[in-house]
Amino acid sequence: SKVHENGLACKDPAAVVAEDFHFGGLDKPGGTTSKRFGFTANQVQIPGLNTLGESHVRLDVAPGGVFPVHYHPRAAETALVLEGSVYFGFVSSYPDNKLYAKVLRKGDVFAVPQGLVHFLHNNGTTPATLYASLSSQNPGLVLLGNSLFAGALPDDLVAKTLLTDQHTVQTIKANFRRS
Amino acid sequence: SKVHENGLACKDPAAVVAEDFHFGGLDKPGGTTSKRFGFTANQVQIPGLNTLGESHVRLDVAPGGVFPVHYHPRAAETALVLEGSVYFGFVSSYPDNKLYAKVLRKGDVFAVPQGLVHFLHNNGTTPATLYASLSSQNPGLVLLGNSLFAGALPDDLVAKTLLTDQHTVQTIKANFRRS
Amino acid sequence: SKVHENGLACKDPAAVVAEDFHFGGLDKPGGTTSKRFGFTANQVQIPGLNTLGESHVRLDVAPGGVFPVHYHPRAAETALVLEGSVYFGFVSSYPDNKLYAKVLRKGDVFAVPQGLVHFLHNNGTTPATLYASLSSQNPGLVLLGNSLFAGALPDDLVAKTLLTDQHTVQTIKANFRRS
Amino acid sequence: SKVHENGLACKDPAAVVAEDFHFGGLDKPGGTTSKRFGFTANQVQIPGLNTLGESHVRLDVAPGGVFPVHYHPRAAETALVLEGSVYFGFVSSYPDNKLYAKVLRKGDVFAVPQGLVHFLHNNGTTPATLYASLSSQNPGLVLLGNSLFAGALPDDLVAKTLLTDQHTVQTIKANFRRS
Amino acid sequence: SKVHENGLACKDPAAVVAEDFHFGGLDKPGGTTSKRFGFTANQVQIPGLNTLGESHVRLDVAPGGVFPVHYHPRAAETALVLEGSVYFGFVSSYPDNKLYAKVLRKGDVFAVPQGLVHFLHNNGTTPATLYASLSSQNPGLVLLGNSLFAGALPDDLVAKTLLTDQHTVQTIKANFRRS
Amino acid sequence: SKVHENGLACKDPAAVVAEDFHFGGLDKPGGTTSKRFGFTANQVQIPGLNTLGESHVRLDVAPGGVFPVHYHPRAAETALVLEGSVYFGFVSSYPDNKLYAKVLRKGDVFAVPQGLVHFLHNNGTTPATLYASLSSQNPGLVLLGNSLFAGALPDDLVAKTLLTDQHTVQTIKANFRRS
Structure with a gap:
């Protein structure tokens, strides 16, 4: 579209089909690989999530790999460990810079408040897989x-x-x- | 608390610890079992998600079981199939009542707009497991x-x-x- | 417009006139008639309400008629009885399914929280007329x-x-x- | 309550009853009378509307009476004429100060965008009655x-x-x- | 653009440059002068503030001048006195109409809640300069x-x-x- | 208060006075000094700004000093240079990390979108003073x-x-x- 608005334009409602709400292949790693940091990110791409306040990503992190220290300017995050084990946590804001972190194992869920600095580090010996949910369709990443x-x-x-x-x-x- | 507000009160920030952002055991079924419908729901309980606009649940559905036709008055939902296969979808509002549905398999993700009627039906022969994310800490269920x-x-x-x-x-x- | 956004596009402000904020004829039944359920719905259509978070409808229900059990995915509702008498109420969410209902007469007002299941039933012998206000310009109906x-x-x-x-x-x- | 928050505290959910969503007597004038301006205001008082983004009032205006030029800092308004006839409208913001107004009769509805100056004047010879809906449970009045x-x-x-x-x-x- | 939405359209992100976030010349009076009221208003114009919920203006008021009694339908305001002295304040809503006001001098800051009537009056003998911040990119002025x-x-x-x-x-x- | 909510509790409205909307002394540096970074921050403290979506701070930065690279998790920011000159800007999100920056002089204003990394560096030879406005009463700082x-x-x-x-x-x- 030639018209830019805050967020994406919508599809013509008359042309919407079930497939617009579907994404497949999250049972396998995929998407973007960062050799530098040791992770692969498989971003869920569902047009129908536009305006719904959610987005999701599968992360695979090699032993020794990290999803490096980062934050999302416009979203909170909740991560579920599907396989392996990671050291996961966030840092509170200035001046405390307090660390809230924990070694997570398969079946653990951990939440990060909106906009706070967080990370994950696979300091185990097997690959780790997580499924992260963010509270915006446009969370941003820094x-x-x-x-x-x-x-x-x-x-x-x-x-x-x-x-x-x-x-x-x-x-x-x-x-x-x-x- | 004796004071009721819209939503839950917060914990004293000085007493907050990492465990307030953690929930474990999602690698196994748990929580509430409905024999009638054939599902078990394991609701993620994380005090730190209060005000963050997210909640999560693991669903296990036996062969032939359903999570019956329902909606969430205050949330959109996105479900990831972790194991098995389910027929999953939603119905648009009156007067169309149009069905947007699909058989989902392991690794499939499907989204449901806020407040719309949706369902899942395990019409396979093996148990199915899903992880659902909702866009409110207080989504409600009807x-x-x-x-x-x-x-x-x-x-x-x-x-x-x-x-x-x-x-x-x-x-x-x-x-x-x-x- | 060929550009679809979440909600309707606005009119060119320079072309807006008083009539864009007006709708007439609510003193009489009108609009859509459902013989099946026994009601007539006269939906207030005011272009200027776009983005203002309100919509309104007049309902006329014949003796024995209902506005059947329904909900609005994106709005709370408040109804005023203008004529006649109706049994009106809503049901709380699962697992309580608690009924909050009352026979309303002329001059009674009743409120329904956002997204909850509600209804009206004219179990009297004279026609009933209501004026309902919803807290969204796009409330939806299921x-x-x-x-x-x-x-x-x-x-x-x-x-x-x-x-x-x-x-x-x-x-x-x-x-x-x-x- | 001794704790003040932005808006009113909620009732204990366990003690909520149907009557908390009801208000009666809107079929007759009532509430506050202003001899000076020639109107009577019957404010709908429904505890259950707290947080729901709506409020409502019945206005009765004597021939020659006005609801004087005013605005609501936190709400849009839509008014329905139940009886009689009034000159009703609003003024756009500086520097245009453009008048959008109309003589409304029984069954007419007119909308006012949030925060804009508006008024009603009964310049007929019979009493007029309106039912106004505002898009906030705490609209304010100036x-x-x-x-x-x-x-x-x-x-x-x-x-x-x-x-x-x-x-x-x-x-x-x-x-x-x-x- | 031929497409009208609520608020302004955005610039093509690929074409955005630093200058889109900059405005200069606030160290001097400028913009619109009202001889009638004795003020000059220098409105900060930053395309990049679109959707960010802020706007700003420099006001210069001659001795004896006023920024007359007014309000912003869609914003709170906080004003900082840069030079001189002004009588500044706001009036609470009906029926109290209570005055919250104070003579402000250089370095004083005063806040006005959203939508309330406020003013400033330079009743000193030297020009006064203020920098006002409003909590919307489209605050409106009445x-x-x-x-x-x-x-x-x-x-x-x-x-x-x-x-x-x-x-x-x-x-x-x-x-x-x-x- | 013993009850914790998201944000601060309000003052009893009956006890509110004009001074609750006032803060003085912004014409001079003050508040917290960071020798390490070379800045002094004078935070505007106005109880009446609670819930109004604004906060403000005066920053004084010595020659060679910085307000180091940081962000606000819950606010956009607009800064006005009152004295001196600073190199000021922000970095867009991953993967672009694009720099939008400029040397600002007295009277310049620069805006930073919500949650993005930004900074200021006084690389001149005289002290610099800024007045920054943030779009939240609780912006946070990292x-x-x-x-x-x-x-x-x-x-x-x-x-x-x-x-x-x-x-x-x-x-x-x-x-x-x-x-």
């Missing part, structure tokens, strides 16, 4: 590392934010530039 | 059959609603009274 | 009987939902097929 | 005249707001002080 | 004087609203017609 | 550096998030432990 080191933030600003020197910042930035 | 026949609605009103006679209504009501 | 019997829900699913047999379901479906 | 002249706004400020002199302001204020 | 006297409200209605005579109304209207 | 290094996140997780080694993480953590 990876703290990528935000600081993969974009165009000036070195001096990042150094001051992290109480470190620009050389350290440049070294890490170089790592983010490598595939 | 079973159409129970609403019509298990409460105190007058027979004549139900008969007129269903274009049937009072004898039929009384016969069905008797079935709802049997455990 | 008739429980039509949802179960007038659409394409499979007989076995409906039978299991109602704890009855498929023959009974087919008999009622046949009644819904008759005009 | 009468422009009373706000300017019945409170403690300084004379010089009011005079400058109205492009008039303080003597005129004091004269009108004196009228508001008289019962 | 000046009580202009609403009553600068539009097409009938004289008799205004006279009855203000408990005065039509001659007084006509005299004030004439003042509003003069530039 | 400093990316403090979230990663000042709380209890495990070293290995932070190292993997930042594509660096644990020694670097420990070195930075040590800097955050020093006052």
